[in-house]
Amino acid sequence: MSNEVTNFLQKLEEINDEKIKIFVPSLKKDVETTPLTLKQQKDLIASTLDGIKGLLNFNKTLNDIVITNTGNKEFKIYDKFPFVIHLRKQSLGNKIKQGDNIIDLDNILKNIKKVPLNIKDTKTVTLKNLKVGLRIPTLIEESAILKKGEQDVVVQEDSTKEGVGMLYMLEILKYIENITIEEDVIEFSKIKISDRIKLIEQLPLSMYNEISEYIESVNRYLNEILTIDDIIVSIDTQFFDTSDID
Numbered sequence: 219m220s221n222e223v224t225n226f227l228q229k230l231e232e233i234n235d236e237k238i239k240i241f242v243p244s245l246k247k248d249v250e251t252t253p254l255t256l257k258q259q260k261d262l263i264a265s266t267l268d269g270i271k272g273l274l275n276f277n278k279t280l281n282d283i284v285i286t287n288t289g290n291k292e293f294k295i296y297d298k299f300p301f302v303i304h305l306r307k308q309s310l311g312n313k314i315k316q317g318d319n320i321i322d323l324d325n326i327l328k329n330i331k332k333v334p335l336n337i338k339d340t341k342t343v344t345l346k347n348l349k350v351g352l353r354i355p356t357l358i359e360e361s362a363i364l365k366k367g368e369q370d371v372v373v374q375e376d377s378t379k380e381g382v383g384m385l386y387m388l389e390i391l392k393y394i395e396n397i398t399i400e401e402d403v404i405e406f407s408k409i410k411i412s413d414r415i416k417l418i419e420q421l422p423l424s425m426y427n428e429i430s431e432y433i434e435s436v437n438r439y440l441n442e443i444l445t446i447d448d449i450i451v452s453i454d455t456q457f458f459d460t461s462d463i464d
Contacts, residue, residue, distance in 0.1 A: 240304040241327075243335045244297055251301060252287045254309040262458045270381045271368055274388075276455060278364040281357040294354045295392070296337065296436055299443065300330050302453055310460050314451070321446050329443040337435050340395070343428045349398040350425060352432050359407075360392050366411040387415055390426075393433055394418060 239248040258279075265276040284301045285291055303326050306314070312323040341352040355363075367388045391414055396405045406414050444451045451457075 238304070238308055240301055241331060242293075242297055242300055243330060243333075244294065249288060249290070251284075251305070254283070254287075254305045258283050259309070259458050263455050265455060270385065273385075274364045274367045278361045278368070280453075281361045281364075285357055291356070291358055293357050295357060295360055296335065296354065296439060298357060299440060299453065302457075303327060303330065306458060310458065314457060316449060316451060316456075319447075319449055321449065321451055325446045326444060326451060329445070333439070333443045335439060337439055338432075341432050343425050343432075345422055345425050347400050348422070348425075350394060350421065350429065351396040351398070352393050352429065353395040354436065355392045363388055363392050363411060387418065389433065390418060390429060391415060393429070397421075 236252070237250040238253055240251055241247070242249045261279050262276060262283075265272045265279060280298060280302060283305075284293060284298055287305070288301070303323055307323045307327070314321050314323060337354065339354050343350045343352065367384060370384060391406075391411070394406055394414070396403055397417060398404075404417070406417075441450050444453070
């Protein structure tokens with residue numbers, strides 16, 4: 219690499235290190251982050267090519283961007299979208315197209331500030347002598363599970379029931395912290411993800427309604443902040459593509 223290129227790379231790094239501030243509801247304050255780079259946009263758009271594997275990779279890439287750009291490893295999954303919306307607006311403009319609709323991201327940013335975050339960080343689901351401890355996962359915890367899902371996906375099985383079933387299990391798995399039977403406790407963070415899946419597959423089905431309701435409380439909050447004029451804005455690869463915006 220020539221000295222001239224090295225010099226320009228250093229200057230570009232300095233530009234990319236300039237901070238912008240984003241309001242994070244869970245902290246009730248602004249947090250500094252660096253803006254999106256062209257490489258990060260490319261990585262997000264490229265993930266659309268791989269079906270279920272691409273979906274997992276896309277969400278993992280979003281997590282990696284938030285963690286890398288903020289330097290914070292403690293953000294939880296409901297912290298992701300304030301960063302995603304603001305970074306998209308700052309880098310690519312505040313207009314997006316969804317179907318035939320043009321949506322102003324400023325309206326979503328207003329939602330982020332006004333929609334209350336009433337989600338419990340932890341919850342325990344009990345059945346007789348069995349307890350399942352739930353908690354809101356961090357982005358890092360979610361990414362570890364998404365990575366496992368990527369590794370398990372076979373491209374030919376992307377449209378099969380097995381692929382859909384795996385997504386369902388991974389979604390539940392993200393929220394489980396531990397399982398207790400009488401006095402015995404197993405912490406999920408200390409065992410392999412494949413073993414976690416085996417354990418939750420054996421949970422009584424009657425516990426899933428309460429577990430699903432906890433997960434759905436997060437989804438309802440995210441849908442509420444992403445809803446503009448009865449349209450739920452999709453955060454996908456098209457969200458970061460401006461080619462169809464006039």
